[in-house]
Amino acid sequence: MIRWNNVSYVKNSRFLLQDISVEMPAGQLTVVLGPNGAGKSTFLRLCSKEMLPTSGMIELHGKDLQNWSTQDMALFRGVLSQSHPVAFPMDVAELVLMGRYPHKKRAALDHHDQHIVQEALAECSVKHLNDRSTQFLSGGELQRVQTARILAQIWEDHPQHPRILLLDEPTASLDPGYQHLCLLKAKKLAEQGVCVIAILHDLNLAARYADHIVFLKEGRLAGAGPMRDMMRESILRDVFSVEIHTVHDPRLEHPLIFTLGPQHQQLANEPKLRSL
Known part of the structure; x- marks a missing residue:
C-alpha cells in the first residue's frame, strides 16, 4: 500500500503538487488521470522515490518512503518509466x-x-x-x-511485502490490441495482491480496467475513489473541461465515455459526425 499524507512538491518556487492525501491500496489497479500539466508524472516519481516530497510524508507499507533503501524496494517494486532508452x-x-x-x-x-x-x-x-x-x-x-x-x-x-508496480503511460505507442493486453496483465497482477498504479490518458481504458481512480488537476487532488463513483459526467467535465457523454452498454460493466469538445462549445455549429 502507498499512502500520501498532505504531500506537496515545489520546484522553482512553484507547486507542482500541493497538499495531497490519498491512498493506493494493495490488490487494486489505481489509475491516475488528469489533463496535461496536472502533475501525474511527478506523482509517480514521488511514489517511486525518484524524487522526494517538499513537505508531507509518503508511506510505503506503513513506513516512511524516505526510510526505504533502493536495494530493498527493488526486490518487490518495479517502475516502468515514460522514457526508457537503451544505452x-x-x-x-x-x-x-x-x-x-x-x-x-x-x-x-x-x-x-x-x-x-x-x-x-x-x-x-x-x-x-x-x-x-x-x-x-x-x-x-x-x-x-x-x-x-x-x-x-x-x-x-516477496516473503514480507506486497509487490508494487508503477506504470507511467504503459500503453503509449501500443496499438489497441496490445493496450488491452498490457492492462489485462496489470489487472491480473492486482487480483494477485499487487499494488498497481498506472498513469493513463485514455478514459475508456481507465473505465475498463481501473478499480480505483485518482484525479489530479493543476497539481491538486480533484477526486479519488472507486471507478464507478469517479467516472461520472459531472466529475469528468470538471477535471478535463470538456463536454462528456457516457453510454451504458448492457454487455459491459463499465461506461463508455465520449468527449464531445471543449466545454460550453456550441455543438450545433460544429460539423455533424458522419456514420461509417
Missing part, C-alpha cells in the same frame, strides 16, 4: 534478464532466472523477439520488452 544495443532476452539483477546480489543468474525471463516475454507477447537486438525494435516492441523486464523483476511474491 547500448543488446539482445531482447539480455535486457529482460536485467530485471532479475536485484535478486541475485553475489549469486550468478541461473536457469530459474532464465525461465522467468521466458515467461515474462511470453506474457508480453514478445517471445519471438528473444534473440533480436534492441536496436531493431519498433517503439511499441521496445515498450513491451521493457514491460517484460519489469514483470521479471517482480515475478515472484
